[in-house]
Amino acid sequence: MVYHVLNGDALAQRFSATGLAGEVVIARECMVDGNLEGDTVEEFLENRARFVEDEFNEERIHYYSNVVHEFEKLMSAPNGSVFNLWFGYDLFCRTNMWFVLSLLSHLEGEHEIAVVYPSFLERRHIWQEFGAATSEQLLAAYEERVVFSSRDLHLAEGLWMAYKQGDLQRLHELSIYQSMCFPYLQEVCHAHIDRFPHKDKLGRPERVIREIVQKTSRDFKTVFKEFTLREGVYGFGDAQVKKIYDKVIENLKPLNH
Template identity: 35%
Template structure:
């Protein structure tokens, strides 16, 4: 059997090599849950838009993106047509699940003949010796699963989150973690009262209890909101935005909440009055233009007049 394994990030590669599993390997080095995802069926157009946005908003050089992301994914074009099976190794969190959807979109878009595709339900904590057993328990995707994946990816790139909210309440076949990941994603929309995303709200609530070093705060986040699977890079960007907006300040390498942060938590002020959303995107939704807000009282999105 000829296998093509798609791993989410380089961290899994070392364990995979130690596992002794046969097959070619492709590394997905994207973070599709972060930033703009243009709605288009043309992958070249998509990557051009994505690279431009990541360079402007996140400081990721276009050439670096081309070499480390696009050229790596092009291995799917080379190995995919001759593979007897493509196996996707992704965890249950939002970061991994959206990357997995994109990889499925890439395979469907690029390969004329699609070999059988399986997914490994990869736990967050694992050792190299665990991988062969996980490989044996992989789940083969059916045609309806591929259709669902394509529909969810399209919905991710739309300029409205309404379709994603609908999908988050449905059964998604063998893509069992998609609903929970989408529900976590929707809570990233600004709160209807405070303007805070669930992650910004979490950080302020934690800092209400005391000051923290950056990494210690991240460790708490990773333990309590593991569903997001965010990297240091993403959290650094978010915290820096909060510092610039004046809701958090840093003193002697310690983060602390400001009086403005306390007022926002107390619903006396709104976070959106103090931070620019001009180039902020959640998938295909440009936050500066969207009327959609998260309402925790109904656990759903509502539209406001803007």
């Protein structure tokens, strides 16, 4: 059985135009934000359901039908399955991919796992993901997919656990590893580490948004666009940026340098 795991619904229609065979699984999550507690997959997903309910006013039953149902396709995959993970390079995508890899690590038997990145992007546009990709570009990216070795999967497990447990030192240590399965790993890990306040300085996203608000505009659409241009490495959607923006506006004080 062949599975294509897409990071969100946006890619689904254009992916179908490629004609690639296999079961499509859509990862409708945002592991870059919210509760990551839970010793088992079941506990973890229940905590995620509660977070989504509180944060976005979405009933848990909808989380289970729209999100968990997709992950269950992976958890019940037969022996010998092939998984192609279609994810971008940014932190939003990486955290979702690390979680998907953690699910696949529980499967018994032999499986092939590969990652498909938007390899057609120029270096200055790498954080744009598959947003404007043509069918031809998607097929070209698929041809350049990278198969995970056991070492890569071990690294993925370490990255997910360090991220999930908030172990920033361990995440920093793992970020130095070189792997074709994890390009731009240092940039992504350090961007996450920089999210947290340090030595009386605000976290990096807050500092950037505060600077935009103070020097450019308080209009949220303008702030979101400028933040995305400056800090595309995070891959934040408007929901993540709005949360930080609201906090910055509420607590606006002179910027610490």
